[in-house]
Amino acid sequence: MRSLVVEDVAVRYGEVEAVRGASFSVEAGQVFGLLGPNGAGKTSILRVLTTLVRPAGGKAWILGHDVEAEPAAVRRLIGYVPQALSADGSLTGRENILLFARLYSVPRRDRTARIDQLLELMELGPAADRVVRTYSGGMVRRLEIACSLVHHPRFLLLDEPTVGLDPVASRAVWGHLTSLSKETGLTLLVTTHSMHEADEHCQRLAVMSGGVVRGEGTPGELRASLGTPGGTLEDVFAALTASANKGDLRDINRSRRTARRLG
Amino acid sequence: MTSTAHGAPRDVLVEEVARLSFGHATRSYLQTVAAMVGAEWQRVRREPSVLVARVAQPLLWLLVFGAAVSGVRGLGSEGVPYKAFLVPGVLAQSVLFVAIFSGLAIIWERDLGITQRILVTPVARSAIIVGKAASAALRAVVQVCVVLAVVYVTGIPLRWSVPAILGAVATVGLCTILLSAVSMVIASAVRSREQFMGIGQLVTLPLLFASNALYSVSVMPTWLRAVSQVNPLTYEVEILRRLLVGVGPDRLAVDVLVLLGGTVVAVAVASVTFPRRVS
Numbered sequence: 423m424r425s426l427v428v429e430d431v432a433v434r435y436g437e438v439e440a441v442r443g444a445s446f447s448v449e450a451g452q453v454f455g456l457l458g459p460n461g462a463g464k465t466s467i468l469r470v471l472t473t474l475v476r477p478a479g480g481k482a483w484i485l486g487h488d489v490e491a492e493p494a495a496v497r498r499l500i501g502y503v504p505q506a507l508s509a510d511g512s513l514t515g516r517e518n519i520l521l522f523a524r525l526y527s528v529p530r531r532d533r534t535a536r537i538d539q540l541l542e543l544m545e546l547g548p549a550a551d552r553v554v555r556t557y558s559g560g561m562v563r564r565l566e567i568a569c570s571l572v573h574h575p576r577f578l579l580l581d582e583p584t585v586g587l588d589p590v591a592s593r594a595v596w597g598h599l600t601s602l603s604k605e606t607g608l609t610l611l612v613t614t615h616s617m618h619e620a621d622e623h624c625q626r627l628a629v630m631s632g633g634v635v636r637g638e639g640t641p642g643e644l645r646a647s648l649g650t651p652g653g654t655l656e657d658v659f660a661a662l663t664a665s666a667n668k669g670d671l672r673d674i675n676r677s678r679r680t681a682r683r684l685g
Numbered sequence: 686m687t688s689t690a691h692g693a694p695r696d697v698l699v700e701e702v703a704r705l706s707f708g709h710a711t712r713s714y715l716q717t718v719a720a721m722v723g724a725e726w727q728r729v730r731r732e733p734s735v736l737v738a739r740v741a742q743p744l745l746w747l748l749v750f751g752a753a754v755s756g757v758r759g760l761g762s763e764g765v766p767y768k769a770f771l772v773p774g775v776l777a778q779s780v781l782f783v784a785i786f787s788g789l790a791i792i793w794e795r796d797l798g799i800t801q802r803i804l805v806t807p808v809a810r811s812a813i814i815v816g817k818a819a820s821a822a823l824r825a826v827v828q829v830c831v832v833l834a835v836v837y838v839t840g841i842p843l844r845w846s847v848p849a850i851l852g853a854v855a856t857v858g859l860c861t862i863l864l865s866a867v868s869m870v871i872a873s874a875v876r877s878r879e880q881f882m883g884i885g886q887l888v889t890l891p892l893l894f895a896s897n898a899l900y901s902v903s904v905m906p907t908w909l910r911a912v913s914q915v916n917p918l919t920y921e922v923e924i925l926r927r928l929l930v931g932v933g934p935d936r937l938a939v940d941v942l943v944l945l946g947g948t949v950v951a952v953a954v955a956s957v958t959f960p961r962r963v964s
Contacts, residue, residue: 517724521724
């Protein structure tokens with residue numbers, strides 16, 4: 423069963439055409455990676471899927487709900503972790519999750535148990551009552567994932583969740599994400615720059631460039647499509663995105679800002 | 686379990702329809718506002734130094750500016766000591782700064798992705814606006830309570846009755862929600878914090894000087910008097926002055942209705958415009 427269907431989606435910001443007819447689909451329970459250089463249109467696709475931006479053309483459905491026509495239903499079914507570190511630094515980890523539990527109308531009687539469960543799941547229990555500004559970058563990211571799971575979403579969207587993290591923290595984040603997918607059947611859509619992470623953790627990939635999907639398949643299928651023995655996913659990425667522009671200043675600034683906050 | 690053409694399990698659709706009842710929507714709305722105010726209370730509680738810094742400014746206006754100007758005739762203080770006349774104006778002025786600059790937080794949160802995460806939750810936009818404005822009101826009310834406590838200690842003669850104080854606090858809260866919503870409209874329209882700061886400074890001082898906060902409307906030239914009649918600060922100060930000092934036009938109901946109407950309009954406009962830019 424397909425959890426996500428994207429059909430010919432276009433996104434425009436004024437005169438700028440960020441996405442020009444992207445199409446792909448994600449099976450239920452899959453970890454799906456959306457790859458592409460800066461400015462490829464990955465974040466714009468995520469904005470459409472999270473109902474933050476209306477598509478200029480095309481359609482997208484999450485669990486059968488049209489993201490444009492049924493935004494409220496879609497919002498109840500998805501969790502979202504943006505690229506920038508967005509946890510509230512002046513609140514504790516527990517208070518951050520509580521805020522989202524209340525925004526998602528998690529019943530009062532279930533809140534404490536659910537928050538404790540998520541803190542334990544993300545290995546944040548000992549730091550639960552510390553203000554978040556004292557957390558490391560990896561801890562903040564795990565907390566944000568916990569916040570996005572508080573309402574038992576069926577589909578989780580993450581925009582470059584490991585950008586700016588050191589390898590140990592990145593591995594820990596991916597470890598939690600893949601365990602989640604395996605244990606709960608949660609479908610994950612992850613954008614990333616990292617070929618290594620995509621190869622290791624994603625069951626299926628779409629490579630975007632210049633606002634369109636240039637290639638789609640399992641990591642093995644994409645490598646095989648090169649027709650060169652020993653070809654890597656990086657070679658696939660380079661071949662598919664060779665003609666792409668190198669990303670706009672806004673995307674690069676956003677990545678740098680996030681990296682700076684992570685120290 | 687059957688599926689729709691695009692893969693949705695039917696039970697999900699049924700559950701969604703059931704959850705969209707009026708009762709659920711109302712509870713969700715109030716819960717959103719309460720959640721945002723609750724989080725703001727934790728922030729206020731953890732940052733007493735910010736509160737102290739913010740209280741210092743209105744006290745300077747009252748104790749330094751008020752002392753310096755209290756001998757000046759022609760300010761239209763309606764027969765009461767100028768410092769007592771000034772207290773409602775200083776309260777309104779301090780609230781004005783809290784409310785107008787609350788929009789700055791919106792831009793900060795938008796840049797950090799916090800706004801996007803909240804917009805992705807299934808809550809009404811107007812609930813987010815009211816929640817944020819009520820959070821600003823909480824800060825303003827705490828600030829005003831501290832200022833009033835200092836005024837009490839300094840012996841400035843006010844009407845220290847419980848209804849008057851509660852009425853004043855409620856007025857401060859209402860006007861903060863109104864001005865905070867206006868601030869969010871501005872924040873949604875600008876690209877950067879620098880732009881917002883420029884517009885904020887351009888708005889706050891004219892609002893203050895074109896009101897009855899520092900002097901009576903009766904001493905204003907005709908054109909300024911006309912401007913003061915469309916300035917929400919004028920209505921707020923009128924209520925505060927009537928309740929705390931016992932002078933000024935006796936039209937509390939009109940003043941309250943104007944502030945309530947202005948709040949509804951400002952929240953509605955902010956809900957439509959918030960946030961026009963998500964990146």
